[in-house]
Amino acid sequence: MQSTWQEPFLYQSVERQIMEMIEGGTLEKGDRLPSLRAMRVRTGLSLSTVNQAYMELESKGVIESRPRSGFFVRRSFRRLEAPLPRPANPTPRAVNRSQLIQTVLEAVGNPSLAPLGVICPTEELLPTKALTRILNRVMREHPTRAMSYETIPGNEELRRQISFRCTDPEAAIKPDDLIITAGAMEGLSICLRALTRPGDNVLIQTPTYYCFLQLLENLGLRAVEVPSGPETGVDPADVASALEKYEVKACIMCPNFNNPDGSLTPTRAKREILRLLEQRDVPLVEDDVYTDLHFTGPRPCSYKALDNKGMVMLCCSFSKSVCPGWRVGWLAPGRFHDRALEVKATTNVCTASPNQMAMAEFLAAGLYERQLKRLRSAVEKQMRLMRGLLGQCFPAGTRVTEPRGGAVLWVDLPGQADAVELFYRAKEHGIGVVPGPIFTMQEGFDNCLRLSCGGVWSESLEQALRTLGSLASELAGTDA
Amino acid sequence: MQSTWQEPFLYQSVERQIMEMIEGGTLEKGDRLPSLRAMRVRTGLSLSTVNQAYMELESKGVIESRPRSGFFVRRSFRRLEAPLPRPANPTPRAVNRSQLIQTVLEAVGNPSLAPLGVICPTEELLPTKALTRILNRVMREHPTRAMSYETIPGNEELRRQISFRCTDPEAAIKPDDLIITAGAMEGLSICLRALTRPGDNVLIQTPTYYCFLQLLENLGLRAVEVPSGPETGVDPADVASALEKYEVKACIMCPNFNNPDGSLTPTRAKREILRLLEQRDVPLVEDDVYTDLHFTGPRPCSYKALDNKGMVMLCCSFSKSVCPGWRVGWLAPGRFHDRALEVKATTNVCTASPNQMAMAEFLAAGLYERQLKRLRSAVEKQMRLMRGLLGQCFPAGTRVTEPRGGAVLWVDLPGQADAVELFYRAKEHGIGVVPGPIFTMQEGFDNCLRLSCGGVWSESLEQALRTLGSLASELAGTDA
Numbered sequence: 001m002q003s004t005w006q007e008p009f010l011y012q013s014v015e016r017q018i019m020e021m022i023e024g025g026t027l028e029k030g031d032r033l034p035s036l037r038a039m040r041v042r043t044g045l046s047l048s049t050v051n052q053a054y055m056e057l058e059s060k061g062v063i064e065s066r067p068r069s070g071f072f073v074r075r076s077f078r079r080l081e082a083p084l085p086r087p088a089n090p091t092p093r094a095v096n097r098s099q100l101i102q103t104v105l106e107a108v109g110n111p112s113l114a115p116l117g118v119i120c121p122t123e124e125l126l127p128t129k130a131l132t133r134i135l136n137r138v139m140r141e142h143p144t145r146a147m148s149y150e151t152i153p154g155n156e157e158l159r160r161q162i163s164f165r166c167t168d169p170e171a172a173i174k175p176d177d178l179i180i181t182a183g184a185m186e187g188l189s190i191c192l193r194a195l196t197r198p199g200d201n202v203l204i205q206t207p208t209y210y211c212f213l214q215l216l217e218n219l220g221l222r223a224v225e226v227p228s229g230p231e232t233g234v235d236p237a238d239v240a241s242a243l244e245k246y247e248v249k250a251c252i253m254c255p256n257f258n259n260p261d262g263s264l265t266p267t268r269a270k271r272e273i274l275r276l277l278e279q280r281d282v283p284l285v286e287d288d289v290y291t292d293l294h295f296t297g298p299r300p301c302s303y304k305a306l307d308n309k310g311m312v313m314l315c316c317s318f319s320k321s322v323c324p325g326w327r328v329g330w331l332a333p334g335r336f337h338d339r340a341l342e343v344k345a346t347t348n349v350c351t352a353s354p355n356q357m358a359m360a361e362f363l364a365a366g367l368y369e370r371q372l373k374r375l376r377s378a379v380e381k382q383m384r385l386m387r388g389l390l391g392q393c394f395p396a397g398t399r400v401t402e403p404r405g406g407a408v409l410w411v412d413l414p415g416q417a418d419a420v421e422l423f424y425r426a427k428e429h430g431i432g433v434v435p436g437p438i439f440t441m442q443e444g445f446d447n448c449l450r451l452s453c454g455g456v457w458s459e460s461l462e463q464a465l466r467t468l469g470s471l472a473s474e475l476a477g478t479d480a
Numbered sequence: 481m482q483s484t485w486q487e488p489f490l491y492q493s494v495e496r497q498i499m500e501m502i503e504g505g506t507l508e509k510g511d512r513l514p515s516l517r518a519m520r521v522r523t524g525l526s527l528s529t530v531n532q533a534y535m536e537l538e539s540k541g542v543i544e545s546r547p548r549s550g551f552f553v554r555r556s557f558r559r560l561e562a563p564l565p566r567p568a569n570p571t572p573r574a575v576n577r578s579q580l581i582q583t584v585l586e587a588v589g590n591p592s593l594a595p596l597g598v599i600c601p602t603e604e605l606l607p608t609k610a611l612t613r614i615l616n617r618v619m620r621e622h623p624t625r626a627m628s629y630e631t632i633p634g635n636e637e638l639r640r641q642i643s644f645r646c647t648d649p650e651a652a653i654k655p656d657d658l659i660i661t662a663g664a665m666e667g668l669s670i671c672l673r674a675l676t677r678p679g680d681n682v683l684i685q686t687p688t689y690y691c692f693l694q695l696l697e698n699l700g701l702r703a704v705e706v707p708s709g710p711e712t713g714v715d716p717a718d719v720a721s722a723l724e725k726y727e728v729k730a731c732i733m734c735p736n737f738n739n740p741d742g743s744l745t746p747t748r749a750k751r752e753i754l755r756l757l758e759q760r761d762v763p764l765v766e767d768d769v770y771t772d773l774h775f776t777g778p779r780p781c782s783y784k785a786l787d788n789k790g791m792v793m794l795c796c797s798f799s800k801s802v803c804p805g806w807r808v809g810w811l812a813p814g815r816f817h818d819r820a821l822e823v824k825a826t827t828n829v830c831t832a833s834p835n836q837m838a839m840a841e842f843l844a845a846g847l848y849e850r851q852l853k854r855l856r857s858a859v860e861k862q863m864r865l866m867r868g869l870l871g872q873c874f875p876a877g878t879r880v881t882e883p884r885g886g887a888v889l890w891v892d893l894p895g896q897a898d899a900v901e902l903f904y905r906a907k908e909h910g911i912g913v914v915p916g917p918i919f920t921m922q923e924g925f926d927n928c929l930r931l932s933c934g935g936v937w938s939e940s941l942e943q944a945l946r947t948l949g950s951l952a953s954e955l956a957g958t959d960a
Contacts, residue, residue: 098822105825111628123624131627132619135834139612144603147611148591148805182662182807186828197700198677215826220677325628325833327662342578345585346695348666352832353805354615 014053033071061388078391083399083412085229090242095217114464117432122454135358146354154180155356161363170305187315187331191285195250203251207439233265236272257290257406260450288316294405295380310335378455393469395476413447417476494533513551541868563879563892565709570722575697594944597912602934615838626834634660635836641843650785667795667811671765675730683731687919713745716752737770737886740930768796774885775860790815858935873949875956893927897955
């Protein structure tokens with residue numbers, strides 16, 4: 001399955017043409033854009049399509065309309081460039097980020113803070129009513145099963161539905177290949193416990209989700225870090241060179257919309273990385289939780305779909321799309337199935353029954369696809385608005401990603417701006433953000449910041465971003 | 481807190497007197513018992529009290545009434561003696577029981593088998609309607625919280641309720657001392673992962689819950705086994721001698737109604753064992769899941785209540801009393817709280833929210849106490865009936881425990897009867913039982929059998945026990 005990027009909507013090609021004119025210098029700040037009519041003639045598209053493109057550009061803060069004069073490039077518009085990739089020293093090292101992570105997490109989980117910290121769809125976007133109705137029905141219609149232990153691998157109907165609706169068809173994951181877990185994190189924990197012993201090396205991309213670093217630390221594992229570029233993720237050459245130098249027992253990758261940099265590793269690179277790992281018999285633990293949140297184009301391909309040898313252990317969940325607090329996820333552990341099942345049994349016997357039964361009915365009713373559609377469109381829109389606002393109110397030299405899916409923006413602050421300091425100051429202003437250093441064991445991420453996008457725009461969120469911009473400008477020693 | 485054993489009901493003293501007359505030879509098989517009136521005079525108790533004692537003895541299969549003639553010791557009555565304790569060789573050994581355990585578990589979890597395998601209250605005894613109502617209300621009244629991630633330590637109100645209602649008051653466990661887990665097994669897994677590294681020795685009693693052996697095997701730990709006698713559990717002298725010979729990193733004990741032998745370690749022995757462990761700085765992981773299922777007398781004291789140094793990590797859950805499939809339990813990890821919290825976070829972030837919220841309301845409504853009362857009385861009654869029936873239809877020389885709580889009977893089959901063989905034959909007859917060898921790494925448990933008591937008596941259960949008795953008699957080479 002190819003993951004070539006396409007513009008599925010016509011208006012997006014108009015949008016791209018305008019952006020190219022601005023970025024190429026054809027249109028400067030304050031310049032008037034071609035009229036809608038002129039643009040219609042130029043592109044051969046309908047007036048309404050051109051109009052939609054202009055509306056989008058306006059909502060992103062790129063252009064503004066002036067009554068009876070047309071559209072103009074905003075004087076305040078700065079298109080933020082993408083952050084630069086950073087090198088990483090892959091020397092295996094013991095992980096010791098827990099203390100900083102703990103401090104950040106305690107703040108970020110605080111519901112009174114502006115929600116730019118935790119990755120979680122905004123409450124209005126969760127299918128709460130549908131799930132409540134379904135859960136109630138499940139308890140009423142199948143009380144005995146809902147009260148009893150599930151089997152260790154998990155509810156059969158749920159596994160069937162997941163196999164059918166929630167996995168890459170190319171991966172051909174069958175219901176019996178699946179183990180239901182209490183979220184994707186439990187899947188990951190099971191994988192590493194099944195594959196490693198304390199002191200072993202684990203290959204990870206950097207930056208990576210801080211919970212993975214915590215997990216390595218807890219299991220006494222050593223991290224071999226390869227760089228994750230904010231656009232194309234992991235470069236096979238870096239993997240090859242790390243594997244030549246160090247013996248590695250397992251590898252964790254989040255190829256599609258990596259948390260925190262949103263990067264998407266191209267299919268060709270995935271193939272090459274998988275081949276390198278196979279040569280050395282290194283299992284790959286794949287974090288797949290953001291793949292279904294792709295905005296446009298086909299679903300990016302998973303490592304699992306490219307795996308012919310059962311070496312990929314895929315971890316996924318409904319936590320980022322349907323119901324974070326229900327703790328329902330799944331693991332497709334390939335040829336490590338029996339070992340993973342044993343670890344699951346001794347972790348907590350099985351996953352909670354009513355939660356699994358209700359999710360199975362939710363999926364069977366076709367509500368997952370509907371939920372994804374709604375959520376993707378909301379998150380994409382919020383990201384665009386956020387990027388526009390960052391251009392207006394963050395200090396000059398700020399860079400930000402433009403991810404094709406997922407739920408985070410990854411920001412490079414300019415100059416000496418220290419993101420951990422910004423985290424503390426933002427917290428005093430009631431704003432939750434996550435600073436770069438907790439996503440890595442490397443140096444060089446002190447000025448990075450992760451902003452999460454729950455999918456809803458509000459005045460208070462806009463105000464929080466403006467405040468954050470001022471704080472960042474103070475730290476950077478520049479004006480926004 | 482003392483755990484001296486008392487007879488809380490007057491009729492029980494009458495029952496005991498009769499049993500003493502039978503066991504002492506004063507009354508032989510076929511003999512007529514003293515009339516109700518004579519016994520009233522002899523004991524000074526009311527006629528209805530004496531009558532109740534006779535009814536109980538009849539229900540246990542000890543005596544029978546003959547019309548217009550009075551009560552007689554049944555000719556078929558055999559009071560089964562308690563199984564004998566077995567010695568154990570504490571030499572540390574790698575655990576390798578997984579395969580047998582897996583085979584047994586696959587059969588035992590099969591709902592079409594007669595339920596003498598899995599320990600789980602019978603469906604009719606679970607508070608399903610109350611929990612359904614409460615869960616529905618929670619989802620309706622607090623939708624946002626029910627959909628969101630809980631904090632890592634778990635729902636605050638639930639921890640408050642557990643601290644108040646579900647823990648030994650002498651242990652003075654505060655809400656902030658607790659971490660909510662997906663069942664007690666998750667607590668145990670967290671404790672061992674927090675305390676040990678592969679290759680470490682862990683002191684356990686034998687026989688012990690097979691999942692603990694699986695856990696040791698999965699974590700690459702070595703078992704140092706001390707004997708658990710079927711009546712008084714673990715002898716401090718055995719612990720002292722094992723600790724002198726081997727370095728031990730942690731200890732797992734189920735002091736109250738140990739699964740599978742139902743043993744109750746006396747308070748004095750608990751004190752002594754705790755002192756021995758403290759001297760060597762060995763943390764004690766306490767499995768407390770059966771304590772609330774004590775039949776009579778005060779709640780037996782927990783190790784936690786005797787611990788002044790924070791060395792005891794107590795694991796408990798609602799799985800054996802309220803809702804097995806909901807996966808809600810708790811861990812009171814003493815001075816290992818922060819480490820345990822880190823392990824919980826990297827296991828699965830947090831326990832499911834709606835399940836925790838509903839359990840909090842269930843407790844707050846006072847329904848836990850009511851549920852325990854109902855369940856205890858049902859299980860005690862079933863155990864009595866089962867013991868009586870075993871006396872009638874199991875081969876001569878069979879021994880069985882008479883536990884003061886919990887949910888299992890532990891049976892010694894006579895002679896060469898092999899319990900693993902019995903397990904396979906019983907399975908063919910649609911009966912689920914659990915054979916002794918999966919509870920230990922020692923030799924000498926081949927003729928042991930665990931029978932679980934879900935709390936409800938039925939004709940089909942009686943028939944299953946009779947069939948089991950015939951199969952056991954065949955294997956023992958004797959008649960019932």
